[in-house]
Amino acid sequence: MWDSALRYDGPMTDAASDTSDAPPRLDALDRAIVLATQGGLPLDPRPWERVAEQVGVDAAEVMERVRRMLENGCIRRIGAVPNHYALGYRANGMTVWDVPDERVRELGGKVGRLPFVSHCYHRPRHLPEWPYNLFAMVHARTRDEALRLVEEIARLLGDADRGHQVLFSTRILKKSGLRFRDRDRDGRA
Amino acid sequence: MDDLDRRIINLLQGGMAVSERPYAEAAGRLGIDEQTLIDRIGSLLERGLLSRFGPLYQAERLGGAFSLVAMQVPGEEVERVAEIVNGFDEVAHNYLRDHRFNIWYVLAVDDPAEIARVNAEIERRTGHRTYDMPKLEEFYVGLRLAV
Missing domain, CATH: 3.30.70.920 (Lrp/AsnC effector binding domain/regulation of amino acid metabolism (RAM) domain)
Structure with missing residues (x-):
């Protein structure tokens, strides 16, 4: 979570720091979007169109879903996570x-x-x-x-x-990063 | 890394808008063209200066549970214990720190009950106590490195 969880220090902070509320329900399309983008946003002039092609809906629908996930805190932000170690922060x-x-x-x-x-x-x-x-x-x-x-x-x-x-920290013993599984495919609720 | 790389990292740490041409918008703010920005991001990722670019998900809100867990392990046992801990798929990462509490791992599981089960199994197999330290409240997660 350390690296994958960096968040924009803007207006989302208050909403997302309230951990008492129940997690929002994600439907199959939301989860498909998460799976399609967890490796990163396509480096293409129209990245959401590329995501839309993968998940089988139009780009407007994908952007609408992504905006909603930003609002409800499922997505912290769309942005860059610097590798602080590589940038000299050792x-x-x-x-x-x-x-x-x-x-x-x-x-x-x-x-x-x-x-x-x-x-x-x-x-x-x-x-x-x-x-x-x-x-x-x-x-x-x-x-x-x-x-x-x-x-x-x-x-x-x-x-x-x-x-x-x-x-x-003196040594990284393991760093596998977080991967979300497709729970429907795993047969889990 | 040149000045443009730095400006790109500093700008994009703050996030990009959700729009049809997000790179074009960000490129406009940097005074460069869209394809240059796309190529630069690709290069920063390839060179490992960025570890990720795209939506940053808040994992807890997608379902699943997480915890930070510490152990106090004598130096000569660190390798053995780390091997056991790292062998669990549920262990997302594991850091050695210079303290009596020296092993710090993060569990990422689908079902919150798994946290206690995995920790108990780690205790049984290593012979060392685990100290579960789940976050009770998050005040801030983010970092604006000035690069």
Whole structure:
């Protein structure tokens, strides 16, 4: 999810961060569009026409479905996902914070708005070994630069920071990327 | 990577409109022609500077469930444990991190009940506890790298 899940930091944020609502129902055509584009948007002057040919409807219908999936948060955005590692961002730190539970939403929103934070989540603690409930990924070119960013988050959190750590990734053990299966074909509901 | 590549990445990280000729519109904003933009995106993908171009799906909303799971494994056991963990198709990726909690993997499953089942199986086969840390709330997922 890390790389495949980057999202435009625009108006969708509020709607999509509300995880309490039930997922929208996708019908067979929506799923066909997802399957046809999960490898990427065709590099063709009329990409939605190419998708439409694959799924057997016209381009206007495909675009209508895609706009709806953008609105309901199934699609974060239509855009480019930079390979941050290839672009020189080699210090990728998972920063973890112990903040008061009653303030995690307020503080998570603030941390998430920092320009160098790519993902920010509330996750459960596992006491006593793991007291951290707020996770924020930071990306920098060097560890020193990343550590400066961590200090910036710490300053923002102030007294609410009851302890934090940075976990740098040292090796990718597996990266297969996410693939959505065609559930109809798999015979599953 | 030249200046135009950088401008393309910076612009397209923000997303493209859904329209009949989306590349032509984006190219207009960059002051280049449509085919140049298409060729450049293809080249950025080929060179691995972009890992993806197209609709970015929010996987949870398409159905299925995900979780981040951590383990504390002694250094000499990392290879053995990683091999077992990576052997599960449900493990989408797995990172080694420099911390006592050193193995961090992401599970992607169709049925939320599978998360507990896979973690239990990993515990049984590795002899190490798993710490399930599903996201409770998402505040932000996105990144505008200035390249």
